[in-house]
Amino acid sequence: MNWQFINDLQDIYSLLDEIGAQTAERDYPILWEKIHATSCAQIGRMLAEKRGVDVEWAALACALHDIGRWFSGRQNEHAPKGEEPVRAFLTQRGETKETKELIIKAVINHSKKEEIGSPLEEIVKDADILDCHWHGEDMTKPFHIARLRKALEDLNIQT
Numbered sequence: 001m002n003w004q005f006i007n008d009l010q011d012i013y014s015l016l017d018e019i020g021a022q023t024a025e026r027d028y029p030i031l032w033e034k035i036h037a038t039s040c041a042q043i044g045r046m047l048a049e050k051r052g053v054d055v056e057w058a059a060l061a062c063a064l065h066d067i068g069r070w071f072s073g074r075q076n077e078h079a080p081k082g083e084e085p086v087r088a089f090l091t092q093r094g095e096t097k098e099t100k101e102l103i104i105k106a107v108i109n110h111s112k113k114e115e116i117g118s119p120l121e122e123i124v125k126d127a128d129i130l131d132c133h134w135h136g137e138d139m140t141k142p143f144h145i146a147r148l149r150k151a152l153e154d155l156n157i158q159t
Contacts, residue, residue, distance in 0.1 A: 004058055005041075008093075012037055012063055017088070019070050026073040033070055036131060037063045043127040050154070051121045057099060061106040061120055062127045064089060079111035088152035125137070126151040 013034055020030035028036075044062030048055045065088065068082030069075055086107045090100045106124045109117050113125050129139075129148045139145045153159055 016070060026093055027075045040127045040131045044123050044131050046128055047123045053123060058123045061103045061124050065110045065124050080145050082107045113147050
């Protein structure tokens, strides 16, 4: 059992509970943020294992990818707004500076679904798309649809 990640999720849930108590108007409810963070982390873990990327970094980056929306309450421009909150969250972690920067970059760039980034960024983007798809979100943007199809194909899932 990876207790470090379980503790990270507890910290994420506590943070979301604090934020939820302060913010009335949100594009997505706090319950969704918890579910999405957890399921993205697990999808990211699977993708990382398949792609040869550090599983724990992927799980953490995927869990934190929407942190900008958690604080702003809004979907608009949430990815770049996640830089400072994710930096603050990662200060308590023992990762190297380089690892922290990879995670921060993945959070900041996860909404650029039409662009190809680092392997960790690609995992976060794909986990986000897959999770939203599996929770019933209707994909309308062509580059989201293309990314979803490719991610499903990579997992040998027929659509």
